[in-house]
Amino acid sequence: MVSQPIEALLVLRRPRPIAVRRLRPGDVAFRGLAWLCGIFAIGAALFLLAFLAHAGIRGLIHAGPQLLTGLRWKPEAGAFGGVPLLVGTVTSALGATVLGALPATLAAVWVTELAPKGAQKLFRRAMEIATALPSVVYGWLALEHLVPEVDGVAKLFFAMRPDVGGEGLLTSAILLAVMIAPTVTLLSLDAIGRVPPAMREASAALGATKLQTAFRVIVPHAKSGLVIATFFGFARAAGETMAVQMVIGGARQLPETLFSPTTTISTQIVMDMQNARPGTPESDVLYAMALVLLVFSSAVVLTTKAVARRGIA
């Protein structure tokens, strides 16, 4: 407020700016183009959500509360009980997080704090490639090497049951753990990298060993980042589709044992979309299920992102 008259005076005295201020048609067009692109990004997100919500809400109305409480999923008979799908998604993702996130975090701590200097670059490069590998490649590898192993173990425990085998909950959890570990490692490396070096030096100056520094100073300081990395891994595991589809067995039921075949939301969507004609209630219910998955995973990711922004600021 106070500075405004002075500003005005300056503008009066100053010779008219030549290049920057004048509105050139080229500048306006360029800005307009870039603006259009930005608007397109917003519009695309809205459009996508609107379409999914439109079909999904129709499905929700058709299926009713059984979508979240019913135990029987059989679209061809009009039974849309989503509990087996939800349970399969959450348990396999949870199992993957339990199996995969801890080694990944520990590896990140070792690489940044205790390893020889050149190790971090190699480690990062390897993990980047591991995250970029197609999920079907992981699925195929699991089908080839993991399923027979798990099958052998399963036969040890449940020799009498025909439905127990290599394809099932445990195999998917192990596979998902292998798939999310690189993601968690990379994000953890970033989180630890953000710890100011002064913390490390102060701890060393107090006489702490490298291990003490790592676990009493660095890990507590990067805690929120490490938790966020784990949550991202969880969200990725919950949304994974094709790899899980290849090894989970595709039985539309609640798993009775760790080795029983079951299903997940994304797997079931891929399988049932091939039979459902678009516009029919069966197809709409799949969109409703996708909506559930979307709300679930977006909630996880957006909350962790919000927490992360606050944590840094």
Next chain:
Amino acid sequence: MTALRKPGRRGIERLLVVALAAVALALLSGYLVTLLHLVLRGGKHLVAFSPDPVPLAGSEGERGMRMALAAMIFAALTWASLSLTRPLVARFAPAWESMSRVRLAIVALVALASALTLSDHLPPFLISLPSETQAGGGIGPQLFNTVYLAVLSTVVTFPIGLGTAIYLARLSRSRWLLRSARVALDTLASLPSIVYGLFGFLVFVVKMQAGYSLFAGACVLALLNLPLVVGIVEESLRNVPREIEEASHALGATRTQTILRVTLPYAWPGIVSAMVLSVGRVFAESAPLIMTAGTTIARANAYSLDPMRGGETLAVHLWYVGSAGLAPDRAEISAGTAAALVVLVLLTNLLAARIAEKRGKPGKRLRAAVR
């Protein structure tokens, strides 16, 4: 002090460090061994050049596709071996270092020669049609579709992603718009890929009546890659030092001129590596493509450039053969397909990393001007 009083503590600590190292090294070596296994297991199908000419299957454009593939493979090999041996040769003949035109000409010559002579002797696995029930199927159309889809989706992602990133990083005045664009991109980035598949199926395949088509697949993948591309490009635009932009303004350049001639060239390595990474994601994606581009290969138009035809990519093919294939040699086909996928993904990743390393270093023109 405590360490002195309790002598056992040191040993435990060392043990813990060793255990940590074991976990980390197990993780690292696990992935490296997996990669090596994948490449070695199926690699023989990718390098088994055939002494006899491979017969044509009679698809439209098949010969052109073979020539292009031969040219690409041998150009890449020549280029790689030239850049690997460059420091060595330059030690004996220092002029070699600056003869980049000559090296380019050699690469072009090799590409042309191999396209003309070797195109019928490529590994049969890479150029023949897949077979549903008989042994000996190949991945020619899948390879073509994968690359073509990457081109199609990049054509959409590149301008829109670049424009959005420029707007977000440099041009936006309204804070509201900035924030909502960021929320929109965060939301897009957080969606599982299967959701993109459902959206693409509903909008492009059903509502726009495009059917299962490469067009639908490319649109969905472009949307899927938008948050990634905008994120990396925006970051590299923001990393452009303000001083050089201000210097450009001081010389009388307009805002547009500054962005196009100063900011973008400076951020170019970041932009290119974003595009390369997004291409890598196109290679790897399968779930959305099953629902938009379909899982079939038609014999007649297997190599056609028409974007309205359907077609499966390498990743989709691996899923299909691995989980539901009927051919007797499906294990070998899967191994070969997986190896091809891994090689493509490795190439894109290493390329992106190599380009990103150039970030912030002076380019060719500046080096020439300073010298």
